[in-house]
Amino acid sequence: MFSKLALRNVRRSFRDYGVYLLTLTFGVCLFYTFNSIDGQGAMVYLAQNQNPMVEPILMLIDIFSVFVAVVLACLILYANRFLLRRRKRELGTYLLLGLSQGQVSRLLFLETGVVGLLSLAAGLGLGAAASYGMSALTLSMFEMDVSDLLAITFSPGAAVKTVLYFGLIFLLVMLFSGVQVSRAKLIDLMQGERKNEVLKPRPLGVAVFQFLLGVVFLAAAYAILLTFGMAIAVAVLPICVPMLTLGTLGTLLIFRSLSGFVLKFVQGRPRLYYKNLNLFTLRQWISKVHSTYLAQTVVCILLLLAIGITASSVGLNSTIESMTGYQSPFDITVQNRNADALGPMDFDALLEEHGVNSSALSWQQDTIFYYNDASVTGIEEASAAVRLSDYNALLARQGEPGCSGPLPHLQEGSDVTLTTGNLGLSYLIIPDEMASELKIRRQVWSADYAGNPEETEAEVMAALRQFQEENWYLSINSRLTIYQEAMGNKILALFLGLYLGFTFLLAAAAVLALQQLSQGADNTGRYAILRRLGAEERLVARSATQQVALAFLLPLGLALIHSAVGMRAANELISTAGKVDSAASSAVTALVLLAVYGGYFLATALACRRMAKQA
Numbered sequence: 267m268f269s270k271l272a273l274r275n276v277r278r279s280f281r282d283y284g285v286y287l288l289t290l291t292f293g294v295c296l297f298y299t300f301n302s303i304d305g306q307g308a309m310v311y312l313a314q315n316q317n318p319m320v321e322p323i324l325m326l327i328d329i330f331s332v333f334v335a336v337v338l339a340c341l342i343l344y345a346n347r348f349l350l351r352r353r354k355r356e357l358g359t360y361l362l363l364g365l366s367q368g369q370v371s372r373l374l375f376l377e378t379g380v381v382g383l384l385s386l387a388a389g390l391g392l393g394a395a396a397s398y399g400m401s402a403l404t405l406s407m408f409e410m411d412v413s414d415l416l417a418i419t420f421s422p423g424a425a426v427k428t429v430l431y432f433g434l435i436f437l438l439v440m441l442f443s444g445v446q447v448s449r450a451k452l453i454d455l456m457q458g459e460r461k462n463e464v465l466k467p468r469p470l471g472v473a474v475f476q477f478l479l480g481v482v483f484l485a486a487a488y489a490i491l492l493t494f495g496m497a498i499a500v501a502v503l504p505i506c507v508p509m510l511t512l513g514t515l516g517t518l519l520i521f522r523s524l525s526g527f528v529l530k531f532v533q534g535r536p537r538l539y540y541k542n543l544n545l546f547t548l549r550q551w552i553s554k555v556h557s558t559y560l561a562q563t564v565v566c567i568l569l570l571l572a573i574g575i576t577a578s579s580v581g582l583n584s585t586i587e588s589m590t591g592y593q594s595p596f597d598i599t600v601q602n603r604n605a606d607a608l609g610p611m612d613f614d615a616l617l618e619e620h621g622v623n624s625s626a627l628s629w630q631q632d633t634i635f636y637y638n639d640a641s642v643t644g645i646e647e648a649s650a651a652v653r654l655s656d657y658n659a660l661l662a663r664q665g666e667p668g669c670s671g672p673l674p675h676l677q678e679g680s681d682v683t684l685t686t687g688n689l690g691l692s693y694l695i696i697p698d699e700m701a702s703e704l705k706i707r708r709q710v711w712s713a714d715y716a717g718n719p720e721e722t723e724a725e726v727m728a729a730l731r732q733f734q735e736e737n738w739y740l741s742i743n744s745r746l747t748i749y750q751e752a753m754g755n756k757i758l759a760l761f762l763g764l765y766l767g768f769t770f771l772l773a774a775a776a777v778l779a780l781q782q783l784s785q786g787a788d789n790t791g792r793y794a795i796l797r798r799l800g801a802e803e804r805l806v807a808r809s810a811t812q813q814v815a816l817a818f819l820l821p822l823g824l825a826l827i828h829s830a831v832g833m834r835a836a837n838e839l840i841s842t843a844g845k846v847d848s849a850a851s852s853a854v855t856a857l858v859l860l861a862v863y864g865g866y867f868l869a870t871a872l873a874c875r876r877m878a879k880q881a
Contacts, residue, residue: 289345289779293772298396312757323758348780374440378436378440479519480517480519528548532544543801550789577854598726603708610632610709625716626717627716636701643696649692676694778817807879814870
């Protein structure tokens with residue numbers, strides 16, 4: 267009997283509490299997707315090439331997974347609390363029919379188990395597809411053909427880990443439900459839906475003062491962040507704690523002031539206040555803001571974290587990518603740091619000796635750096651000098667114009683990387699004939715590969731490493747090596763950023779959706795009264811949608827203001843290492859917001875309209 271009743275209640279839950287079940291499924295999907303990265307194409311490629319970033323990425327994902335599991339556990343327990351509140355009358359009816367509190371707890375235990383199994387199965391299936399999409403996304407960042415690594419895979423280890431974590435979460439939900447039912451009184455259960463929020467009017471002066479004080483607190487927090495910068499403001503506790511405290515208090519005061527501030531403002535405009543169902547919509551919305559301003563503050567902070575982390579991870583990825591080409595403009599660069607004592611080396615002969623044919627290289631350039639002699643060049647500020655022909659040949663390979671000014675020319679830094687053999691911040695470009703009067707300082711050999719980069723790299727590096735073992739003065743710099751290290755950093759930033767960003771966004775959207783669904787269910791009786799009073803169907807449906815829109819848009823609006831200030835400080839920090847692609851980071855963040863937050867808003871609005879229609 268209990269199993270039959272539990273299954274019936276679950277089937278009904280799909281219709282009435284779809285957002286709750288959707289949140290469980292998305293939570294499982296999110297957890298599995300990011301814990302299965304060890305089998306995704308990008309990580310397989312990095313592991314095959316023995317990239318040192320593989321272990322740190324997997325370790326950090328494990329650490330952050332514990333944090334994500336705690337956030338999801340709190341979210342699911344919070345959602346379950348709303349559902350129990352909605353079902354108080356149903357549970358009270360079971361007690362009136364003769365069931366004991368233990369039997370009702372057993373029923374809830376079975377329902378939670380069924381819901382858990384369904385959400386785990388659906389979440390793991392969706393997670394396998396999402397894992398494939400994440401693999402395709404990360405592999406698309408590679409500048410080489412790695413399409414053979416793209417395949418749909420299922421990670422048993424990630425599945426077991428997901429089942430263990432969420433099994434523990436569902437067990438907590440079962441215990442929580444049992445405790446709630448065992449402590450509840452029958453009269454409270456039967457009259458739970460009749461309890462209304464009490465709207466205590468607040469003096470307008472107090473509300474305005476709270477609003478202005480909140481604005482002042484936020485302005486002070488913004489000023490601290492922009493003055494000291496992101497690195498100092500976050501790392502230094504005497505600065506971080508006041509900034510976070512002021513920001514949180516400012517947000518809290520603004521939401522707390524709305525119940526008195528907005529109501530008085532609209533009441534002073536009778537045409538707006540009494541138009542259609544604005545009076546009903548406004549008072550219903552304010553009654554919830556009045557009692558849930560703490561939750562609104564938490565949602566706003568979660569949205570801030572979601573937007574900031576997602577945008578920063580995308581912006582950091584573009585910066586890391588731009589740094590790769592700067593650090594290694596050619597496929598391979600070798601420095602002979604003992605050229606001043608032993609003279610230049612013949613790299614062609616070295617490669618031929620170790621079985622590497624010169625046809626494996628599409629281009630190569632031998633560049634000699636000279637000690638600067640002011641008595642010859644007439645310029646004292648430089649530490650090294652390079653011939654004009656070598657300088658122009660290197661820049662021509664990078665597609666950049668050469669030097670056209672008078673010589674000797676002092677070059678103090680450049681957006682174009684000459685070579686990793688640069689000595690000091692400034693160097694001289696000298697006429698070729700002047701080089702014979704200067705002493706050799708260092709030899710730098712640069713080359714680009716003709717065939718498959720990875721195969722050619724293996725042959726060339728094997729020859730150079732063998733020689734390097736006996737000659738310590740040879741320094742080897744490979745674009746592929748730097749590229750793989752950069753890809754490890756990019757994937758780490760992207761994975762952690764999207765992991766936390768999606769988690770916070772999912773939590774914020776789900777909390778708002780569950781609140782509005784609970785309020786929509788409580789308002790069904792009021793919607794029925796409105797119809798008896800002659801309210802049109804379209805006005806009742808519009809009122810339900812407007813309440814959901816206000817609840818979703820207000821925290822989002824304030825979170826966007828917070829994010830704009832925070833991203834300005836974050837971009838200043840990121841841009842110290844390279845150029846930030848603000849357009850790309852903003853576009854990706856907007857798409858994520860639209861997909862997750864917008865999807866929850868649409869689902870919640872449609873569900874509340876349906877409740878209003880069926881009232």
